[in-house]
Amino acid sequence: MAEPFLLGVLGGMGPLAAVDFQYQLLRAVNSASDQQQIPMAVWNVPQIPDRQQALAGRGPSPLPQLIDGVERLNRIGASHIVIACNTAHHWFEALQAASRAPLLHIADATTEAVAALSPTSVGLIATQGTLDAGWFQRRFARHNIETLLPTAAEMASDFVPGCYAVKRGDVAAGGEQLARLAQALLDRGAERLVLACTEVPLALRAIGWQPPRAAVDPAEAMAAVCARLWQQQRST
Template identity: 85%
Template sequence: MAKPFLLGVLGGMGPLAAVDFQHQLLQAVNSQSDQQQIPMVVWNVPQIPDRQQALAGTGPSPLPQLIDGIEKLNRVGASHIVMACNTAHHWFEALQAASQAPLLHIADATAEAVAALSPTSVGLIATQGTLDAGWFQQRFARHGIETLLPTATEIRDYFVPGCYAVKRGEVAAGGELLARQAQALLDRGAERLVLACTEVPLALRAADWQPPRKAIDPAEAMAALCASLWQQQQTLF
């Protein structure tokens, strides 16, 4: 017999992003009642070490705390687990090994959402660690989509200070910086933007900045995938 559907969300990176992801999940399910929404359990503990600093070699690894979160989700019987942080997927393999449930990769969900729009190029906004890992670029390339990346100067002047502004609660101010990053990619020819850092969509909304064509939010794409899995299981019973 199939395990009851219970989505585990490994959050805390940052805590606002995990709350936003839960909102995305509620929106992704076309429900007529509370009872039709996705059952979930969220481990939203923000004391996980900074992922950007860890990958830059200036801070401790978050892996022990990430594994602890996975173990907590194992104990409550999660049937599927997702992470509400793009950069944390750097430790995906180790976390999948620790998980008793399938761990869904945010780049897989995003690539399908991007491919459905059929762009020839996308601008990718993400942490340096995510850019260096290449998960998104590799998946986009399989669909024949070119990826345009931020320059080192843009990362330093726009992305990093914008991201950390959001983390300290200055969301609109961070959005103004991140909007400059987004516009720079559009100016270089990106047809669509992929907002592959959970602070970015939140900040751009707070700054009231919108691209000329709809951007792809990986959290929204992951929420849509989770909703699809939940609805598929509902049809089996």
Template identity: 40%
Template structure:
């Protein structure tokens, strides 16, 4: 008999749409299931109209928080029991979102830390690729430092020349074109002593997956958030 009381996961997406679609695919593929009814009931709110988060962080764009709260209200109304946000930079407004909802919001950086631990890395030097906004807000550096990691990032020139254009390629659906620059940036971090590279923008795993696998550990934040969502669901099922 189907469990009609199974808690629904809310996904606040659209930032960008392809990353949200990939999150849904990975959530499905990573869930231990033998039939449709074993999967996590999920509501995806994919709204690409949310203002650019990096521009907002720079002070040159519209505040995305009202749009994020609109999505959260929609997920609340749909009866969701928790929210996952497959966009790293949106977590710069995490406190504002948490203050506006009764629902738990799974933090993508905490999910990434669990992914690093799953890979056998519980400290040490970690490379981080992300948007300019994510790096400037130090979303990863603050939380990972507390867990014993030393986080290193590309320099300004590498961000301008390599990382930001590659993220823009993925957002424009030019996924294959993003592979070489993103892999170049990741290899530079490893050359500087990183034991693993966190893909701290949900567009980046799409680009990295478009070519040969990396010869070093990668923490994919889409997969990390999907696994955190599965753990939340399993905990609720066992409650």
């Protein structure tokens, strides 16, 4: 007999993004009854080293805390695990190796959502660690989609301060900086934007900024994949 479906959410990075992701899961199912919603368990423990700092070589690795979270989610009975943070996917293989339950990769879900829109180019907004890792770019390239990246100057002047402004609760200031970066990518010819850091869509929504063509939110793409998986398992 198949193990019961239970989605494990590895959160804490930050804690607000993990809560927002749970809303996206509820919206993705769009059910009239509580009982049809995705059963989930959430590890939302923000006492974990900063991922951006670690990847920049300026702080300790979050890997021990990430493995602890994955082990706890296995212990509570998760059948599948998702990571509610783009940058933490840097440690995806190590976490998969530590987990009985399979992990779903956010870049796979995002690529599916992007490919469905058939753009020739996308602008990718993400942490330096995510940009350097190349998960998104390699996957998009397989669909003949070119990825436009922020410049080093834009990362330093707009992305990093914008992101940390959101983290400390100054969503309006952060939103303005992130919107400037988003506009720059559109001005360089990006047909679509991929907002691959959980703080970004949240901050842009907060200030009411919208690109001319709908952006792809990897967390939303991930929620859609989770909802489909749950609905498939329920109907079998």
